[in-house]
Amino acid sequence: MNFTVINNGLHVGMVRIIGVSSSSVFLIGDADKISLSSIFDTPPESLIIGPFVPLSLD
């Protein structure tokens, strides 16, 4: 595989971001390696309706 990158001049006026979250990256510059992983879990059984039970300790 041949991979060619040509970076010409870059001038950005304004960047507006509300949120960068859950292992995300906002980078102005160069990077060699980026590896981002995120697990988000909201299964049906995580919705507990009923009497209050504290979360288990183990």
Place this chain on the structure above:
Amino acid sequence: MYLLKRFANIRVAYIHSVDICSVFQIGDAKKITPKTNVLAVQRDYEKFNTKEGSFRSYQLFRESIPQPSFDEQFSSAYSNNSPNIYVDHVKILGISSSSIVNFGSAEEICAEARIKHIRQLSKNVDGDEKQR
């Protein structure tokens, strides 16, 4: 892989909040590796025990995440015709949960976030006194 790094010129930066294991980096970085575990519990009524919950009891905090291999062979050519990146204004409301805002160059970024959401609602939704 070798990449000639460029200069990042930022005139104004405004970041409102940097939260839970996040990084706001001005300048070059060698290696940034934030890792977060979050148990997000939302309850219908205010009740918080200081001793409750455990990451061990949920599988998503224990399982391993497959990572890409970086030793793949390929031929690459980079030509930076301009050594500068200019940004006049950056405005960010918040960065959270193993996130990175980097002005400059980085060699290696390796972030990980594991978030478990639990919602506990009381049984009576019709306005009766809530079960406690």
